[in-house]
Amino acid sequence: MRLSILFSSILALTGMCFAQQWELGAAGGIGVYKNATVTDGSSSADAGFKTGPTVGAFASQNLYTHLSGEFRYMMQFSDLKVSSGGSQATFAGQSHAVHYDLMFMGGDREAKVRPYLAGGGGIKLYRGTGAQHADQDLLQFVALTHTQEIKPLVTFGGGVRCKVGRRSFFYVEARDYLTPFPKNVISPVPPSKLSGWLHDFVPMVGFSVGF
Numbered sequence: 001m002r003l004s005i006l007f008s009s010i011l012a013l014t015g016m017c018f019a020q021q022w023e024l025g026a027a028g029g030i031g032v033y034k035n036a037t038v039t040d041g042s043s044s045a046d047a048g049f050k051t052g053p054t055v056g057a058f059a060s061q062n063l064y065t066h067l068s069g070e071f072r073y074m075m076q077f078s079d080l081k082v083s084s085g086g087s088q089a090t091f092a093g094q095s096h097a098v099h100y101d102l103m104f105m106g107g108d109r110e111a112k113v114r115p116y117l118a119g120g121g122g123i124k125l126y127r128g129t130g131a132q133h134a135d136q137d138l139l140q141f142v143a144l145t146h147t148q149e150i151k152p153l154v155t156f157g158g159g160v161r162c163k164v165g166r167r168s169f170f171y172v173e174a175r176d177y178l179t180p181f182p183k184n185v186i187s188p189v190p191p192s193k194l195s196g197w198l199h200d201f202v203p204m205v206g207f208s209v210g211f
Contacts, residue, residue, distance in 0.1 A: 021062045021109075021210050023169065028055045029204025031076045036181050038082070038141045038194040045084035045141040047186050047194060049093065052078035054202050060103070068103040070118070074177075076200070080128055080144045080186055082137075089137040091144035092130035093185070095200075097177060098122045099155055112163045118175070119156040126151065126182040142194065143187045151179040171206035 035048025056074035063069055073096070080091040099122025107114045127148040136144060159173025177200040188194040 023060045023062075023208040023210045024057075025060075025169070025171070025206050025208025026055070026057050027072075027074070027171065027204050027206030028053070029202050030054065031078055031177075031200050031202045033078065034199035034201070035081075036194055036196045036198065038188055038192050040140055040192040043084070043140075045082050045138055047082045047142050048080075048181075048198060049078040049095075049200075050081050050090065052076055054204060056097075058206070058208070060208070062109065065109060066105050068105060068116075070101045070103055070120075071099075072101065073098050074202075076202075080130075082142050082144065082186070084138055084141065087137050089139075089144060091128055091132075091136075093126070093128045095124055095126050097124040097153055097155075099153055101155065105161075114161045115158070116161060117156075117158040118173075121155065122153045124151050124153040124177065124179050125149070126185045128185050140189060141192050143189055145185055145187055147184055149182040149184040151182055154178045167210040169208045169210065171204075171208070173206070174201065174203045176201050 031054045032051050033049045035046050038045050038047045054074055054076040058070055058072040060068050060070035076095045080093040082089050099120050101118045101120030103116045103118045105114050105116045128146050132146050155175055155177050157175035162170045164170045178197050181198055
């Protein structure tokens with residue numbers, strides 16, 4: 001009797017999973033950072049990351065008519081930088097973000113166009129991949145380092161999903177990725193001070209297939 005109940009429960013859960021449509025897709029765009037200010041007495045500089053291309057993949061599940069859940073991975077190619085006046089120092093770098101979002105969808109499931117809002121969280125790995133030099137410009141402010149650092153991530157944004165085929169979809173969206181500043185990768189040189197969060201604004205497009 002217990003085995004039959006267990007078997008029936010498994011079948012019911014399996015049916016629920018298949019009833020909820022999944023999508024697999026890829027996305028790409030451009031990441032634009034709002035960087036931080038580092039101060040050394042009366043002098044200051046901008047420190048952070050350069051604008052760079054972003055690519056990634058996602059898997060989303062349509063949980064309810066107006067609510068979806070999404071796992072997403074994004075990789076961004078953004079060099080580290082520090083600038084002050086007419087001087088600038090750069091250093092090869094990249095970042096990797098993994099997060100889970102809830103997406104609040106407008107319209108019904110069969111609508112051709114569905115606007116949505118998204119928000120969630122995860123982690124972001126920052127990496128400096130260049131070769132360090134002792135004579136780096138603006139070293140009185142920060143050192144651009146060949147290291148890596150993981151930071152907690154908060155993300156939010158929105159966009160529009162367009163149905164372009166029986167089971168294919170096209171996305172246009174914009175996200176803001178927020179993390180505490182990675183001070184090990186871009187390291188303030190005492191007595192310089194640096195604080196705050198990084199904003200990474202990413203407009204992008206995506207394509208997915210449902211199953």
